[in-house]
Amino acid sequence: MKRVAYYKGCSLEGLAAEYDRSTRMVCEAFGIELVEIPDWNCCGSTPAHSYDPLLSAALAGRNLAIAADNGCDMVMSPCPGCLKSLKGAQETCEDPAQRKAFVDLVGRDVDGLKTVSLLQLLYEEVGPQALQKAVRRPLTGHVLVPYYGCLLTRPAEKAKFDDPENPISMDRLIEATGATVPRDFPYKTECCGATYGVTRNDFVGKLSGRILDMSQGLGAEAIVVACPLCQQNLDMRQDQINKYSKSAFHLPVPYISQVIGLALGIEPKVLGLDKLCVPADILLEDRSGEDGQARQPGGVAAG
């Protein structure tokens, strides 16, 4: 059994609790042992970066230090924002000019740790083929669009995973569940409005609005995400977006872990599917006799 330190981050303790639950269930199903970092603290996120890079490195670094103390060599965080901070801490620790200050604050070095997202862990340690074999309840006939968000694969030299402009890892995992992924979704990595949900709500209306619009135009019945902030903007704020853009979107926004969990045959409630603001019950419909392509505008059967 693979042993991986688990840094869930503050969102997964609150508004994204279902991301935490489904992550644990899916990892367990594939024999990955998640060891939650004991007494973990917030990574500081964007506010810490914009205050002092060393504050961000030290806050995130303390978690890495605890993981290393517990004998783990890999740390996984399902939140791309947290992951960026963890990678920033590693970079600071490796920088000769800052190493001493970092070690003084954190108590030790954090050399030799590999930090990954949930998506990278599932793609590299499990893979689409193994997932396909493990599917008990195929999502055949469902059209799902993968939305990666801005930070998951960028900047490329720091993320060191997939493609910064046209990532495909989530596409392949979704396809392995039997679902259909529309080709060429152009907003895979476009920003959803990020932290401006609170301070500049109209930004989210505009930016997340066009992601919803494009997804709907491609015939998607749900947008699959791997970031708690993207999920909040697209799902929790969908009514606000509708008000802003005078639209009537009603698109569920499940996490990749929930979609995989459903395909593995795990109970929807256990995966926290009922916690999504826009109900995702449509994913439970059995469409095994249908061809997902036919549901898309310009798809094989339609065109």
Add this chain to the structure above:
Amino acid sequence: MERTNTLSIQQSRDSDFIREVEEASGQNLSKCYQCGNCMASCVYTFAYDYPVTQIMRLIQLGQKDTVLKSSAIWLCANCQACTTRCPNNIDVAQVMETLRIMSRKEHTVSLPDIQAFYDEFLRSVKTFGRVFETGLLPVYNMRAKKPFTDLDLAPRLLMKGKLTFFPAMVKQRKKIAEIFEVIKRDRFSKEGKARPEPLSSQPDI
């Protein structure tokens, strides 16, 4: 917004500023030839006072005041589109981050409500070790004088059982607060600068 007087641009040129931005961001800014890729990639250009290409040019011209008082640097979401597409491999998002940090230190933050949100976020981390989502919003709303922000979300989140009413607290909270104190202490002493007078009345974290 103050506009730069381009006829007397040499008078407002601060060459130390160019060097400071380059050192703090680790980027060679003379490589930028204003191709505009960053501006075209940026989804926030519609809201910026100066598009990011112009911010880059203003730094090259040493226009410290204009750059550090611009709203653009505080509306950047650090989404990395500019960095990903710069043909000269300049980490533009890192430059914008550097400018935010500098404008904080110089107390020239043009959008105090965004700073207030970040400050309250950090205060939550310093106090509990983690962010207390339910507690953060009302405090921010009061400080930003926008009491009804996101109130419309409350009923559904309550129904879904997504709001937590007690902060999760880290056991070693003292250790976290200590990190904050050390960083704060070293922030100004490192540069041997006197702390500048604050522009806004916002308390520091």
